[in-house]
Amino acid sequence: xxxxxxxxxxxxxxxxxxxxxxxxxxxxxxxxxxxxxxxxxxxxxxxxxxxxxxxxxxxxxxxxxxxxxxxxxxxxxxxxxxxxxxxxxxxxxxxxxxxxxxxxxxxxxxxxxxxxxxxxxxxxxxxxxxxxxxxxxxxxxxxxxxxxxxxxxxxxxxxxxxxxxxxxxxxxxxxxxxxxxxxxxxxxxxxxxxxxxxxxxxxxxxxxxxxxxxxxxxxxxxxxxxxxxxxxxxxxxxxxxxxxxxxxxxxxxxxxxxxxxxxxxxxxxxxxxxxxxxxxxxxxxxxxxxxxx
Numbered sequence: 001x002x003x004x005x006x007x008x009x010x011x012x013x014x015x016x017x018x019x020x021x022x023x024x025x026x027x028x029x030x031x032x033x034x035x036x037x038x039x040x041x042x043x044x045x046x047x048x049x050x051x052x053x054x055x056x057x058x059x060x061x062x063x064x065x066x067x068x069x070x071x072x073x074x075x076x077x078x079x080x081x082x083x084x085x086x087x088x089x090x091x092x093x094x095x096x097x098x099x100x101x102x103x104x105x106x107x108x109x110x111x112x113x114x115x116x117x118x119x120x121x122x123x124x125x126x127x128x129x130x131x132x133x134x135x136x137x138x139x140x141x142x143x144x145x146x147x148x149x150x151x152x153x154x155x156x157x158x159x160x161x162x163x164x165x166x167x168x169x170x171x172x173x174x175x176x177x178x179x180x181x182x183x184x185x186x187x188x189x190x191x192x193x194x195x196x197x198x199x200x201x202x203x204x205x206x207x208x209x210x211x212x213x214x215x216x217x218x219x220x221x222x223x224x225x226x227x228x229x230x231x232x233x234x235x236x237x238x239x240x241x242x243x244x245x246x247x248x249x250x251x252x253x254x255x256x257x258x259x260x261x262x263x264x265x266x267x268x269x270x271x272x273x274x275x276x277x278x279x280x281x282x283x284x285x286x287x288x289x290x291x292x293x
Contacts, residue, residue, distance in 0.1 A: 001031040001039075001258050002052035004280035005059065012055045015088065019051045022092045027051060042178045046074050046099035047092060053078040053257030054088060056278050060256065063288060068217065068250055070210040070241050072262055073141070073181065074098075076231065082256075083205040085224060090201055097196050101189040102179050102232070111180035112157040113140065115149045118170030121239075124148040127167065131160035140182035141236040144268040146170075151180035182236055190232040197225050210248075215240035217248070238262075242269045254278060254287060 005012050016028035030039055031048050038044055057078060071079035077095055080086050086094070116124050121142050128150055131137045137152030137160045150160055157180075161172040180186070202224060208217035211227045215237040218224050242253070242265075253270075255262045255277040263277045276287040 001048055002028075002055055003032045004282075005055050008281035009055075009059050012058055015051055015055055015058070018089060019047060019092050022089060023047055023096055040176045040178065041103065042181075043099045043103040045178075046095050046102075049074055049257060050078055050091060050095045054081055054091075056256045056280075056284070057082050059281070059284055060254075060278055064254070064291070066207055066254075068208045068210060068245060068248065069205075070245060071212075072238055073212065073231070073236050075257070075262075076209065076212060076228065078257065079209055080202075080205070080224065083207050083209055085203050085205045085209070085221065086200070094196060094200055098189075098193055098232075101192045102181070102186060105189040106179055106185050108178070110154060111152065111185065112154040113149060113151045113175045113177040113180060114157055114161060115143075115147060115171075115173040115175055116161075116164050116169050117173065118146050119148065119164060119167055120146070121148050123167055124150065124164065127160050127163045128152075130163055131156050134159045136180075136183060136185055138183045139235050140180070141238060142240065143236075143238050144265045145239065146268070147265070149175065149182075151177075151183045152185065153180070182232070182234060184233050186232040190229055193232065194229045197228050200225075210241045210245050212236045212238070212241065215244045217244075238265065239269050242266055246270045246273065252276070252291070 019027050027047060069079040069083045077091050081091050125139050128137045128139055135153035135156035137150055137156035139148050140151035141149035150157060164172060202221040204221050205219045208219050211218050213227050213230045213234050252274040253266050258279050260277040263275050266275055278284045278287050
């Protein structure tokens with residue numbers, strides 16, 4: 001993760017050094033060399049995604065001025081940095097606490113996160129409600145038409161998968177996430193995290209953030225604080241977020257950070273949109289060339 005930037009933009013590697021001093025471990029080596037088992041743990045995944053996404057953003061910054069930002073789950077933090085609401089070190093410090101509290105909220109191995117493909121959000125919500133007889137299971141991410149992520153206690157999620165297959169789901173895909181994100185099981189993490197968000201040096205944004213919790217544009221720092229706390233135990237309304245941005249006049253979407261999952265998701269939500277992604281110097285130049293033309 002992020003290694004492709006080292007040769008073309010060596011000055012950006014200073015962000016790893018800055019993050020290391022806050023995190024207390026060598027994030028750059030973890031991102032470049034692994035081990036994957038450690039990198040897939042929420043406590044390490046979140047800082048890694050934040051820093052590598054903001055490296056990509058720094059390479060783009062000053063060349064493109066967004067009219068709005070959005071971020072999927074953790075991505076809200078890099079989006080807020082891009083919109084001038086948080087400094088890089090303050091974002092790293094917040095995400096470090098967020099990731100740790102999420103990791104500690106549920107015993108290791110007791111939760112499960114699964115993408116349900118081929119069913120509507122309404123059907124998946126009903127399935128989760130029925131499977132609640134076994135334990136906590138909820139719709140965590142409404143990603144796109146026909147793609148809803150569920151999360152909760154392992155037995156309850158497995159029961160929901162059985163019900164989803166009866167309803168005709170195309171596939172139930174377990175995700176490499178170590179905690180049941182965006183479910184009520186994250187409420188203890190939200191409670192521990194809230195005091196840190198309240199005192200974090202957040203500023204009003206220079207452009208709106210379309211938030212996960214309500215899929216509406218926010219600019220004021222106090223609104224964003226409340227949204228970040230509510231985000232942990234609440235569903236990510238990503239499909240609704242992209243639709244809200246489209247209705248607000250956004251026609252070009254640029255995904256920034258490792259991979260291009262959100263670009264593919266956006267294609268299913270607003271197929272008419274101009275979609276780009278930036279995860280390395282090559283994709284940066286391709287995106288800039290397309291936008292200029």
